[in-house]
């Protein structure tokens with residue numbers, strides 16, 4: 001072992017295992033959750049995903 005695993009999360013310094021494919025790489029669940037939260041916080045998504053509003 002050289003300290004780097006092919007199966008480790010793509011986030012630097014994260015020791016989690018790759019579990020979820022995201023636009024930013026192959027991340028562990030924790031990092032993927034944080035990433036998803038960040039995208040939601042931006043509130044300006046390029047596409048409407050599953051949101052239908054009748055106005």
Ligand SMILES: [Zn+2]
Nearest residue numbers: 009014028031
């Ligand atoms: Zn991670």
